[in-house]
Amino acid sequence: MNELLQQLDATLAARRAADPADSYVASLHHKGLNKILEKVGEEATEVILAAKDAAAGGDGERDALVGEVADLWFHCMVMLSHLDLDSDAVLECLRQRFGLSGLAEKAARGGAQSDNG
Numbered sequence: 001m002n003e004l005l006q007q008l009d010a011t012l013a014a015r016r017a018a019d020p021a022d023s024y025v026a027s028l029h030h031k032g033l034n035k036i037l038e039k040v041g042e043e044a045t046e047v048i049l050a051a052k053d054a055a056a057g058g059d060g061e062r063d064a065l066v067g068e069v070a071d072l073w074f075h076c077m078v079m080l081s082h083l084d085l086d087s088d089a090v091l092e093c094l095r096q097r098f099g100l101s102g103l104a105e106k107a108a109r110g111g112a113q114s115d116n117g
């Protein structure tokens with residue numbers, strides 16, 4: 001669906017058979033799902049901290065936030081690849097949701113009573 005994401009997905013899939021000594025992605029696949037999830041968690045925390053800094057800071061902090069989001073997206077893509085999924089599946093999910101109000105969707109599944117979930 002998105003050319004860059006598709007190219008990156010292809011690289012991530014190819015790295016599953018690569019030597020961990022030669023490739024960061026191969027080293028993550030080699031270490032396994034728990035290591036990959038640890039990285040996703042770390043990167044998510046870094047995004048939160050960077051967003052706080054960006055809200056209070058200037059262009060440097062905003063650029064740093066973009067870099068942290070890229071790290072998070074990348075590690076989520078490695079996680080999907082490790083589980084035989086790819087970004088196309090996520091983009092298709094977003095495409096199906098596009099234009100459907102989150103409030104309307106929540107009401108349709110009977111979840112409109114609470115603000116917490």
Ligand SMILES: N=c1c2ncn([C@@H]3O[C@H](COP(=O)(O)OP(=O)(O)OP(=O)(O)O)[C@@H](O)[C@H]3O)c2ncn1[C@@H]1O[C@H](COP(=O)(O)O)[C@@H](O)[C@H]1O
Pocket residue numbers: 008011015022023024025026039070071074
């Ligand atoms: N987009 C990325 C990308 N974004 C971030 N990173 C790496 O992700 C790591 C995360 O940052 P950290 O500060 O947590 O790294 P770290 O401290 O070395 O990690 P740990 O030792 O704590 O696990 C860094 O080493 C980054 O270089 C990426 N590594 C690879 N890619 C893409 O994946 C492709 C394949 O990479 P290789 O498999 O390394 O060839 C590359 O060509 C790129 O397109």
